[in-house]
Amino acid sequence: MLDQTEGYTTADGRKIGGVVMEMKNITLRFGGVVAIKDISFDIREGEIRAIIGPNGAGKSSMLNVISGFYNPQEGEVWYRGSKRPPMKPYQVAQQGIARTFQNIALFEGMTVLDNVMTGRLTKMDANVFRQAIWKGRAEKEEVENREKAERVIDFLEIQHIRKTPVSRLPYGLKKRVELARALVSEPSLLLLDEPMAGMNVEEKEDMSRFILDVNDEFGTTIALIEHDMGVVMDLSDRVVVMDYGKKIGDGTPDEVRNNQDVIDAYLGVAHD
């Protein structure tokens, strides 16, 4: 039933694999408000998949459905070949899905390193008593986790703020720390909620490079929401376009760019 077969090859020669996650006829309602209406699309192994749309299109709701934070009233979420039952967010995290938030959700009083280390929590086995005694397994785990954290810190070039409390950092760096925390859990699917929001051109360029590098280096599948069209078109392999909770386009950036419905949604036409 699930298409695990052939993938495709991108313009720059990357091999994209089979379907990792499939959304089938998802409808999400908040009381009388329909946030998402009968949307279906898939995310394939190793690709950068973008969800775009004007304000209020339902992008964040969609991401929250993927991350298991919302349970849709109708439709099915298939993940790696099996239908996903309603889940708690931590169970989703244990399945290898990590995310960042549109409004940064870091522990402001903690250092960058400590924040990044919290990303390893789902991978820790030692219980609280072992941790208190520290010797043995807890110590070994901590060393392993610290190494993972340091590799990510190195990768995202935030060594200079390793010991700085997050509250003292500028916005652009906080975004990067959030990405680090998501990455350190070694996700197989990474969800980014507006990773470029509120950034200047230089910060956007840096962030784009990091996203591409993450995908390239770790082979991480990435789904991202963004409303900066330029960034999305450069970054992503395939794009889902939403407007008023409906899917109005799906395809490569070029296909989407030439789609009349998408142009209308962005440039604005009278809705009847």
Added chain:
Amino acid sequence: MSIPALLERNAKQFGDAPAYREKEFGIWQTWTWAEAEKEIEALALGLINLGVKEGDFVAIIGRNRPYLYWSMVAAQSVGAVPVPLYQDAVAEEMAYVLGHCGARFVIVGDQEQVDKVIEIQDQLHQFEHMIYLDPRGLRKYDHSHLHQFSHVQDQGRAARDEFLPELKKRREKLGYDDQCVMLYTSGTTGKPKGVVLSNRNVIETAKSSSEFDRLRREDDILAYLPMAWVGDFIFSVGQAYWTGFCVNCPESEGTMMTDLREIGPTYYFAPPRVFETQLTNVMIRMEDAGRFKKWLFDTFMAHARKVGPSILDGKPVSGMDRFKYWLGNIFVYGPLKNTLGFSRVRVGYTAGEAIGPEIFDFYRSLGINLKQLYGQTEATVFITAQPDGEVRSDTVGVPSPNVELKIAENGEVFYRSPGVFVEYYKNPESTADTKDPEGWVATGDAGFIEPDTGHLRIIDRAKDVGQMADGSLFAPKYVENKLKFFPNILEAVLFGNGRDECVAFINIDLTAVGNWAERNNIAYSSYQELAGHPQVMATIQSHVEEVNRSVAEDEMLSGCQVHRFVVLHKELDADDGELTRTRKVRRRIIEEKYADIIAALYDGSKEVSTRTEVTYEDGRKGYISATLEIRDAAVSSVPAKMAAE
């Protein structure tokens, strides 16, 4: 003798001693001399495997990392000549150097450098292979001419039996007068020149300078200055291999200060700018400190200024003063030195530019043995240096061991030493212009030797020294340095050669002035706005007038007082060609580029509108427009002193 021979000696005599450290993944990683020798050998074998021939030039571009230092020595081991380049140079600048030396091989740090070389490779006819350290982002690149550093080493190790005899043969052939390294001068005028240094130049200089400062195997240095700069080559390769001390590389550019504190080098070098910035940061933080702490700091620092330098020089100081200094060391100096990373500094040097006397005295009064030296690439650094106990802020010291000095009639300083360079590569005319048949080299600097102490004092670049319209001496650097000693002034450029009076461009220091603005609730949205703020202008004016008063006291140079000045709307920048990569002012370029502002400074107008091209870090260009206010500064009457007498 050669650098590879010294490596062999070190690995044999003290193979377990640390040779290199680098902080990676938050932990200091160490390589002993024996390990370093193995790494270098593997790379050298890999280079032979790739086809590096004797006499080839191997360009090296990247930040200070052990791997790149190994690359230099590995290149030497196979009979090639390493050519380190400034990593922040833009692609065209690299194209010139790489084309000039005809490098067949380039070893680089990361994707940024790979991209730059790929961008210009069509202009480089001899270029064949590139080796990179950090594979990040390079997976998709065409690897027909691109190799990962560790793979080259692996291939070298695999082919050890095959190539080892060849490597040994090449290494044994290295002679004392063979080329050791080629370093391109930053070039305040014209194109960079490739200075060829022999093993003799480097090793003799390293030997005598190490003895001069009694450097030891246990010493630690932090390698953070550009690898293309001769100083870094002498400290981190020459002296390190001669004495066997440990070279520590920071984790990244941004962590330099933290790494400095963690390593606590015993032998430290920094240009005046670094000391200035550190002092500014200390002062800014003290402004924010509580009243008691501030009182403690001020009281003990005043005492340190009084007796600190004397204690450091071993001069007699009363018991009471010593006791107070000892107390101060517990409460202020010790913790402060620790914060700055200077707790263990035994020998510290500053050079390249004049250092402000207050800044110099500040560090010395804390008990840090900071000294000055004077040198240049052509001399393999050392021309003069200050011996312990004879340290002053206004001289550059006595001739280094085995260096002879003479002053020409026009005031230009000449020297002769075992460190004198072999030649400028492919440029016999310039070589002949600079070095005469007897081996005397022109420094291009004007100066004089103090009769009673034998110390050399430098006035200015010889070619910048000129005459005012009335015939009096024009020495721009002298005045600019006085201006730059104010923390609020980052850069100053003086004009007036052949004119009646002098005028100046001034750059504010954004850290110092920005902090002042914050403290005084002055809102600003850009550098430009802050630079033009009336209160900032008034402060700068008072600084200029203070400098005028001090310049007026010097009879010879009293004509150089600043009559009018302007605070520039942008920082002078190496990317715009206004400064060299070592941050020296390029007068001619600035004069051309800002001709409209200079004209306005001389025609008496009150303000000037201008539009300036700027280059962003990624090479794109843009324009900024501004209307600049021109201010008059009060000038002290010239013969003030004589009239009083």
